[in-house]
Amino acid sequence: MGSEMCIRDRSNDRLKVSTTDGSAFAPGKTVRIDATVWAYSSYTTDKLDLYYAANASSPSWTFITTLTPTAAGAQTLSATYTLPSGSSLQAVRAVFRYQGSAGACVSGSYNDRDDLVFAVDAPPPTPDFSVACSPASLSAIQGGSAASTCTVTSTGGFASAVSLACAGLPSGATCSFSPASVTPPANGTVNSSLTVSVASSTTIGAYNFTANGTSGSTTRSANLSLNVTSPVGDVLAAFD
Numbered sequence: 001m002g003s004e005m006c007i008r009d010r011s012n013d014r015l016k017v018s019t020t021d022g023s024a025f026a027p028g029k030t031v032r033i034d035a036t037v038w039a040y041s042s043y044t045t046d047k048l049d050l051y052y053a054a055n056a057s058s059p060s061w062t063f064i065t066t067l068t069p070t071a072a073g074a075q076t077l078s079a080t081y082t083l084p085s086g087s088s089l090q091a092v093r094a095v096f097r098y099q100g101s102a103g104a105c106v107s108g109s110y111n112d113r114d115d116l117v118f119a120v121d122a123p124p125p126t127p128d129f130s131v132a133c134s135p136a137s138l139s140a141i142q143g144g145s146a147a148s149t150c151t152v153t154s155t156g157g158f159a160s161a162v163s164l165a166c167a168g169l170p171s172g173a174t175c176s177f178s179p180a181s182v183t184p185p186a187n188g189t190v191n192s193s194l195t196v197s198v199a200s201s202t203t204i205g206a207y208n209f210t211a212n213g214t215s216g217s218t219t220r221s222a223n224l225s226l227n228v229t230s231p232v233g234d235v236l237a238a239f240d
Contacts, residue, residue: 010046011038012096013074015116020080025120027085035094036076039069040110048077049102051093054086056117061093061104083120091117125156129184131164131213131222133194139227143200150177150194150211150222154184160215164192168209172199173226175211196226204228 014036019029039046048067053059062084067077083090095103098110105113130153138146152162161183166175177192184190194211205228210221 010040010096010098010110010112012094012112012114013038015094015114017092017116017118025083025118027083027123029083030080031083032078032080033092034076034078037096038074039072041072043069043072045099047097049095050079051104052081053091054084056089056091059091066102088120088122089117090120091115127156127158129154129158129162129220131211131220133211133222133224136224138196140196140198141229141231142198142202145195145197148194150192151189152182152184152213153189154187157186159186162213162215165212166209167212170202170207172202198228202228204230
């Protein structure tokens with residue numbers, strides 16, 4: 001019994017991706033695509049279009065380059081691109097076509113298209129934190145005080161001490177936190193009670209200030225407002 005092999009005029013025979021420095025796939029790395037193709041005898045009319053997708057599960061193809069075979073028959077054409085941030089599964093696409101224009105989904109009886117999906121190491125999240133206070137709008141009479149609760153939220157596994165303080169309060173107004181330093185659990189939250197005290201000499205009016213959380217060289221802030229009003233009460237008149 002004999003066997004028969006069908007060979008197309010043009011075909012993608014192999015796709016390979018690798019980092020240029022031999023390390024693992026990670027965003028920002030330079031990736032090399034090696035595409036082995038079979039070119040027709042009139043190879044100058046053949047074109048190889050290369051694309052990448054940052055999410056192989058729902059691909060949106062980004063054009064990399066168009067390459068032209070240098071001879072008829074099997075050969076490997078190569079190009080590089082920078083691996084983007086995206087899904088843990090990314091992909092490259094090779095479109096080998098006869099004439100026509102570049103396109104990620106072009107069709108034609110002499111065209112061949114192949115995808116290669118590969119795993120990408122996600123970079124570890126950067127430890128960070130944020131500060132938010134509620135209520136953010138405070139009101140106090142001259143000689144009185146106002147209160148709020150400030151919450152420090154951890155992201156990326158942050159779990160270090162955060163010192164709390166205020167900035168931008170009007171003359172005669174001060175603030176205090178209880179506690180003044182908090183340490184949130186990794187990816188959790190912790191609260192501190194804020195009290196703003198206003199002196200009787202503080203000028204009546206509306207002011208903006210911030211509650212600042214500082215850890216090392218990092219400071220995160222929450223915006224608040226303070227409305228200072230006049231005391232309301234009986235007025236004692238004396239006559240001579």
